[in-house]
Amino acid sequence: MNFVKRAGMSLGGRKSKTAALLAIFVVMCALIFGGFLLQAAAARQVAGAQRTIGVDVTVQKKSLTPALVDRLGTFYLVHRYTPELPVRAGARDFTPLTSSTPKPGGGSTGKEEQQVPLTVHGVRDSGMLLPFSYGSTKITAGRGINPGDAGRGTAVIEQRLADKNHLKVGDTIQVRSTDGKRTAALTVVGVFQDATQDPSGWTPPHELPGNTLYVPVGTARELATGTASVSDAMFRIGSPDQAERLHAQAERLLGAGSFDFRVNDKAYRDQVRPIQQVGTFAALIVWVVGLAGALILGLIVTLQIRERRAELGVLLAMGEKKWKLIGQHAVEVTAVALPAVALAALAGRLAGQPAGDAFLGRQDDKPAAADRVPDADIAPPTLRVEPAIVGKVAGIELGISLVSTAIPGIGILRLHPRSILADIE
Structure with a gap:
């Protein structure tokens, strides 16, 4: 049986675990989306400050x-x-x-x-x-x-x-x-x-x-x-x-x-520095979520491999190649990751602007400094879910999927069907 088809059947037969994995991916994608959206909005505001405040x-x-x-x-x-x-x-x-x-x-x-x-x-x-x-x-x-x-x-x-x-x-x-x-x-x-x-x-x-x-x-x-x-x-x-x-x-x-x-440059620094700090924080979010996501998914895949030792042993005994078993797990994770990107993009479109106002609009609540330029206020933050950002998030999620399956896949390469089946008996 084709390992891609087998991956689809495995996801359908383990609906609760597939839903849990999807939820994890959606959270990860949403955080990474938020990081990229804040970075882009902060960059636009800084560029606007250069034109208006300067x-x-x-x-x-x-x-x-x-x-x-x-x-x-x-x-x-x-x-x-x-x-x-x-x-x-x-x-x-x-x-x-x-x-x-x-x-x-x-x-x-x-x-x-x-x-x-x-x-x-x-x-x-x-x-x-x-x-x-x-x-x-x-x-x-x-x-x-x-x-x-x-x-x-x-x-x-x-x-x-x-x-x-x-x-x-x-x-x-x-x-x-x-x-x-x-x-x-x-x-x-x-x-x-x-x-x-x-x-x-x-x-x-x-x-x-x-x-x-x-x-x-x-x-x-x-x-x-x-x-x-x-x-x-x-x-x-x-x-x-x-x-x-x-x-x-x-x-x-x-x-x-x-x-x-x-x-x-006091007016520029007073208004731009908080925005730059938000952009730095957003970049940190992307890195932390990416590394933590790869670690978490790697642990999940490792646990799944341990739980499915019998399935793996039978497939190996039937002559299935080990790389196809790794490919099956990669397809399963990727098939969950892609819908998660779409759901996170929808969430970013709906909830991104309030989040941007909360992070990038905070300086508007402060009293104006004595030397602030009144007619050159920084434009309100605008968070836009652009195709480039969707592509970045999808690429990161696919990368996390490959990393989280490749490292545990080393354990599959070391499996022997005789020892697996003997342990099961």
């Missing part, structure tokens, strides 16, 4: 130009970047804010302070600036400055300046250069609110938080008198270990030791 690097250098910042911003590790080019400017068709407290000594405001009461920041991406990215400054209407504004006359103004002049998104304001020779017409694309309160004492107009504007870098350069330098340049990279490569690139462009390079 690591912010601030570069400062005397005489840093927007052109140098653009060259460093094209480095392949940089996801987003922005220079910050501060200049002074005057207002033409709207009224800047002034301090509510008289100037000490009763003197009048200086001529320069009257002519250039605005502080204009030329940026490429206002969302990269620390006040915006960490929530102390918020957009209340419209949007911020983005790379698409390059070459366009746009501006984001402070809420207090907008309220005083009854300005809203879509209105146009005119800002003139320090020397008064150039005027730029700017369309208000956003209104922001700075949490900084107005100073209690007299303050020059350009130092009032309400007189701050954000415009594209090109606009700021047009308003500047002479050569304007970038005060800071912010770059966002994927992870802390990429900072060293960005620093090396900055040295090639800016010169070694000629700039200040600061890395702010």
